[in-house]
Amino acid sequence: MSDPNSLAGKTAVVTGAGRGIGRAIALRFANAGADVAILARTETELSEVAGKIKALGVRCHMGRVDLTDPAATGKACGALVSDLGNVDILVNNAGVELELRQVADSDPEKWWRTIEINVLGTYLVTRFLLEHINEGGKIINMSSAKGLRASAQQSSYTVSKAGLHIFTECLANELWPRKIDVNNLIPGPVATDIFNRERRPERYTPEEVLEKFKDELPPDFPPQERIKHPDEVADLAVSIASQPVGGPTGQTFSLARRPI
DSSP states (O other): OOOTTTTTTOEEEEESTTSHHHHHHHHHHHHTTOEEEEEESOHHHHHHHHHHHHHTTSOEEEEEOOTTOHHHHHHHHHHHHHHHOSEEEEEEOOOOOOOOSOGGGOOHHHHHHHHIIIIIHHHHHHHHHGGGEEEEEEEEEEOOGGGTSOOSSOHHHHHHHHHHHHHHHHHHHHHGGGTOEEEEEEOOSBSSGGGOTTOOSSOOOHHHHHHHTSSSOOTTOOTTOOOBOHHHHHHHHHHHHTOOTTOOOSOEEEOOSSOO
């Protein structure tokens, strides 16, 4: 476990922080002493997370926003900087997987919406916050092994994560003079509502997902893989965010249990 005060005095921004991996990262950052700005689309989820963050004795800024809307995203970024000040850590976690079918059967609207949220959203938040990120800051982009290896389905998600992977490398090349490190985090399969393939109305909790697949992995996963709890991803995010100035940049950190 990382130093419980490793992020004391830091200000972090986490997108997609209302549930799943983003929620876990936001709470873990707060538990490590950081003030946290949380951005997402669902106000009820944001309010619940904000309450938990404030209960840990740190500041929290909550922003409900569609990250694919440039004007709204710029306004949200300005508001969080006005409230919490400059940023030390940015976690671009918001992402979706809306179109699962092969290209010939895909819905063009869902295909493009996936690209918008996963790539454009990451770009816009980064673009509007860059001038407010302190020297020595950290940017962590939530990537996927699917962005490094093509499959026969989920082309929109795969393309979006491939673009995000290269975006990380571009940023790393641009920002090293400011001593800002930019890295990818590949979580591997994580116990989130992404496994709600039957689309039941109630979202799965991490514990329900882990129980569901305790004896058998979902199809297409290698036998050595396992589904992780979101808290495990949050621990790795804290470790990356806690690296000293001049640490790794342009790299990929992974919790996957297979070569990628």
